[in-house]
Amino acid sequence: MNVYEDIKTNIISIISKLEINVNDIIDKISVEPPKEELHGDISTNVAMLLSKTLKKPPLEIAKIIKLELEKNNNISKVDIAGPGFINLYFHTSIWQKCCFYILDSETDYGRIKTDNANKINVEYVSANPTGPMHIGHARGAVFGDSLANLLEFIGYNVTREYYINDAGEQVNNLARSVYKRYLEILNIKTDDFTDDLYPGEYLVPVAEQIVSEYEDKYIDKSEEDWLELFKTISIKAMMDVIKHDLSLINVRHDVFTSEAKIHKDGYIDKVVSILDKKNLLYQGVLDPPKGKLKDDWESRPQLLFKSSLYGDDIDRPLKKSDDSWTYFAADAAYHYEKCNRNYKSIINVWGADHGGYVKRVGGVINAFSERKIDFNVKLCQLVSLSNKGKPFKMSKRAGNFITMKHVIESVGPDVLRFIMLTRKNDATLDFDMDKVLEESKENPVYYVQYAYARVNSLLDKSKSLNLNNYKIDYSLLNNKEEVFLMKLMAQWPRFVEAAAKAHEPHRITIFLNDLAGALHSYWAKGNEDEKQRIIIEDDLLLTRSRLALAETVQKLIGIGLKIIGVQPLDKLN
Structure with missing residues (x-):
């Protein structure tokens, strides 16, 4: 049951009789709560949308629609306001019916069943396999996983993907860092770690594993003799750590794609050939970058992709000065392989430092798919982590960062997941x-969990009252706070669908906080007036009905928490 969708369907049915092409405006019709409660329960702009098409004033059209809407038995009054807004007032019974539907339904309220052909790929985390995850990675992990949950909730067939950056100099430096630890364990003196290496203690167990298996076999060997072996072992070890840490916050992936394999399987050559045939490559010389030039910058002919055709500032090189492929070339190949999997939409969750990379990747996807695949990037801003007023620094190379695992052990996975979604992804x-x-109510995760647990305390208290002998009478739920709760819950389907379409899972925590607040306010009224209490022992029918309302709120909080990957607590310690 979706009150808002039902009214929109009613409106579409009415205007379809006006001999217009409804499809031209159907996505523009708003059916939503007005900003001010005085203006009713639902307001729609449909009359103003039709004015140009019908060549009539919006007020005249609104009067026609008003007469038809008044035939709806759920509507108590229809008003026309301002330039042509139509404001609808509903009988309380519609909100009571909605409450019954939510509690009685065997499926999650608001869940949408759609065609599974609507395949979406969500790539998230994709942290470099050079060390454990830190708190910044956690934000992208929670955001991506919750977004995937949200999209599945409204019916999409979602693939969750992790792109392993296991090629290039960074993983070579990882292997070199492990080799230094290997030598240290064997009491071989080495130089200090240079800035491009990873001095963290987390690499010691990896080196110990190699010593255990190969002993001192590589102490006097050249780099070419040990680099590939150390790299393979180190990458696997780091990915095992990353996967374990992700499991601690219930983040999962369906597909792990290796950058090294993209190179090995010849995808880059294939992509270069495809782009060349599309006349999207050329040999050119880029202008010097703005600002201070790097010492190794040189003006030279390069193989360039015409990314400026797709909104990028400049065209982008596919080869380095040493004739090796750029990271962008590998990324283009990776997204070509992704495009071949027939996704309707590709969503990448990246760190804020990748903002300048969006248009070039979007360009190659548009080139490969001929603009048939929707591509969207969600950039996650930084996390400012503090403890006792002191900020933590995060740098894998410095080896002094706070790991995600440490934060999980300190606050718990559910607190971490919830807090990561209390702000929009592009805000620090x-x-x-x-x-x-x-x-306290200043802590949103506690505030929401407390609401859920509070209902359990009511249910426990009511066990001795034999309430099963009483049938729920939703018509008794008619005071201001009760009607407000029911109206708020009725908004859930439109709220969750809007959050999914905007790719903004943080909206779920906002809704949960509002719903928890409404329940706490309802509870507080009982402290002020005994007649407003949920449990009234001399009126068990009313008690049964108010408990049903509280249970409905609890059920909806549970549905929302499930979407964001948080386990509801039956009671708080």
């Missing part, structure tokens, strides 16, 4: 390890 997130554990 402050994560105070003290405040996220506070038991």
